[in-house]
Amino acid sequence: MNCTAPMQPRFLVRKGSTDWMVYDRQRKGAAQLNDYSLAEKLTKEQAEQIKQRLATWNPQPA
Numbered sequence: 001m002n003c004t005a006p007m008q009p010r011f012l013v014r015k016g017s018t019d020w021m022v023y024d025r026q027r028k029g030a031a032q033l034n035d036y037s038l039a040e041k042l043t044k045e046q047a048e049q050i051k052q053r054l055a056t057w058n059p060q061p062a
Contacts, residue, residue, distance in 0.1 A: 011054045013047040016040065020047040022054065 011031055014023045022039035024031040030038035031054055039050050 009055065010058060011051045013044065013051050015044075020044045022047050022051050024054075 008025065010025050012023050012025070014021055019041045020043060021041070022031040023029070030040040031050070033039055033050070039047065039054075042050070
């Protein structure tokens with residue numbers, strides 16, 4: 001019997017106090033984009049789009 005916990009995604013969309021952000025579990029903070037800016041102070045739609053792009057560029061190890 002294999003009792004391993006299910007793999008959690010690296011990136012998730014979180015609501016801040018007023019805006020949305022893409023949280024990176026490895027960095028333990030806002031996800032860092034290619035231009036070194038942080039994925040924060042976004043609309044929910046922007047955050048969801050960025051999360052999808054980051055998940056495609058940074059696949060989870062098998």
